[in-house]
Amino acid sequence: MESYQARKVEEKWQKKWLDGDVYKVNLDDSAEKYYNLVMFPYPSGDRLHIGHWYNYGPADSWGRYMKMQGKNVFQPMGYDSFGLPAENYAIKTGVHPSESIETNTAKMTDQMSKIGAMWNWEQSVKTSDPSYYKWTQWVFLELFKNDLAYKKKAPVNWCPSCKTVLANEQVQNGSCERCKSEVTKRDLNQWFFKISDYAEKLLDHDGLDWPAKTVTMQKNWIGRSEGCNIHFPMEEGEDLLSCYTTRPDTIYSVTFIVMAPEHPLVDEFVKGTKYEAEVEKVRKEISKQSIIERTSEGGKNKLGAFLGKYAINPVNGRKLPVYIANFALMYGTGIVMADAHDQRDFEFANKYDIPLEFVISEDGSVIKPEDFKGAYTGDGILFNSGGFNGMNNREALPKIVEFLQNSGNGEATINYKLRDWLISRQRYWGAPIPVVYDPEGNAHPVPEEHLPWVLPTDVDFKPTGESPIANSKELVERTEKIFGKGWRPEVDTMDTFMCSSWYYLRYLSSGDEGKAFDKEVMKKWMPVDMYIGGPEHACMHLLYARFVNMALHDLGHIDFKEPFKKLVHQGMVTKDGAKMSKSKGNVVSPDSFVEKYGSDVFRMYLMFMGPFTAGGDWNDKGITGIARFVDKFWKMVCTENEVKDEKAFITAIHKLIKKMTRDMDNMHYNTVIAAMMEFLNLIPKIGMDEGSKKVLARLMEPIAPHLAEECWEKLGCKGSIFEAGWPEYDEALTVDATVRLGVQINGKVRGDIELAKDASEDEAVAAAKAVENVMKYLVEGEIIKVIYVPGRILGFVIKPN
């Protein structure tokens, strides 16, 4: 018998699928909709790597499983084609990105079709197409017009290698998320989105079926903290220093104040005084510190300077010297009350000889900082705290807030770590920010009729740190022609995360150039039912997309708040337990394996390696097991066979459907495949029924689509396998007539017995006593307890004689 010819078969079906309309979607179909979305790739010139396959293969299997259940599945695919990868590739090869994007996406589309996935290419998008970024610009303008976008001069993250600014989310451990270079700070005039306005809404994940870990990561990133602003009057003058604290219970211990070096009041305080020179010097030193030095690692090196001013503690009148300090950030109010109950303050005070006082101790007895090596950060009983003496500090906390509030010296406040989203980029290959400036320098939106506000081509796109399109004559001429002499265009482009924050809506427009998206179609199709992609996007893309979606909702454009109902992250494929990387030289390239075994086998082996969300370890030889299985399956279909044991066969097939259904529901593809293997191993014993071959083919459809179709055809079936759908099982038929169960004596297995599934305890005990090895132990003592769990276990507890 001929072995399964994977390549020939797959080529045949891929052609049929591309030419036919089985996989085309009718968005108006009345069947239950299912929006199955995978994070789209950026197009590179390279072949698909194993990560692509691990993402797209199993995701397609999920879509097929939904389609087998009769749902109208929408499974689009497109390209995140603006951005650094495409631009860097263009710089390297000298080919203009707009050209390389065309060739690379065409190549990639071809490869992705060879996975044998049912992508809806008719609804594809490319974020760098003017017909797409026209609407990205429209979204920007909607935010701008509604006060959710603004331009501001601020110290921002700068990547010296990428020569552009980065959003906070793109800085990881002080390094650029993309190129790993160390990020520095620069004062620049940049565009921001007010994502911080949405902090509270973004914290709410109710109704979302997301991994708990991702939700936690977003919550930590947003960083809500409840505290209190306390106002300290200056010794001289009218200024009030407002300090944010989560520990108002330590207010009586405050002995000094620290301010962020960037705080605008610092200049006011030292200008023209004898402290100015020293403060300037220290500030310069701090500004030279990298983010890492100033934050995590620099924790040991406290640095600051006295401003020559004093504030007054409103609760006890103490005179508090005011300092700048490197550890004080522009978070909260940028001013911090400092005391001996905080480790950082404690270290700073020791370095600069500032007095310290405790107000909390374990039992309320008076303790002195001089007797301690570090801060007292624990809880306890208050002392030297006016009317709050003797109280537990945590119980006193709300009362102190109330006291401050009543005396006008403070109020409860909530702070978030989430900062506004910086979207300007000083790079060429991105959507131009659709803003122009009048001769006075005021920003104006480019009216919608002039969208797309196209990216000029008459520039050198190599990054210099200045925006490349600043040198475009065409852009300036265009601006002056439309708006008048002296008007100037914005020359920064948008963060590509902006492009990808709404693409799932654009897919549903079917490329309509007249509007961003179709309200009616969206009403039916959104939110996305299943979103599959890497966990690295937890605090970037997934946060931005939720924000943009919520903003569009609040502006009345769409009627759903959350874009992604269910989210799943695929795991990582490793080689010998290690991350694959070019530098380690342990990268597995899919091509040769796909060439040799076919796409079904390759996809199935990836799914077989481990649970989808956990990933797995690639083994060059392991894939042969799947190849053998596919061949075995094909031969089983081609061989005439008959059932040898009717009862056992029926039970086995119903059990198989049940197990595969349950494991498919949970994306446990590894055990789905194992179940089918087990069934095939059973056939020599129980036989195989001709009619049931069709059932097996249907079960294989999601995980090995080419093979399934070929078998379907071979078995003489007409029409799409999807019309037959996913097989159903009868629960009553999944139960074996007899069960084998272990017999335990004092917790140790001493034998096993075969019983009718509903055997009584007496029958079970009788059967057990017939087992010689069981009896051997039973006679050694007196049975004091029998545990019988039908179908599971029979246990004896005996007391030795």
Place this chain on the structure above:
RNA sequence: GCCCAGAUGGCGGAAUUGGUAGACGCGCCAGACUCAAAAUCUGGUUCCCGCAAGGGAGUGAGGGUUCAAUUCCCUCUCUGGGCACCA
């Protein structure tokens, strides 16, 4: 430092609500076919003792609850991920 996830044979990994640990696959061993090899097929394969029947140990380490623990509780070690001077 804080938070989360995990640790099971030579390897990847299975194990409904606590109920015969090691499914399935790789690898390995033996056999069949072959002049031979590959491919394929059959059997075996957690470790230790034993010809076998069987016994002992065993799911990162140590304790606990239970007739029974990979599963529940406590302590610890290691690995991966995230956050990190956020007052």
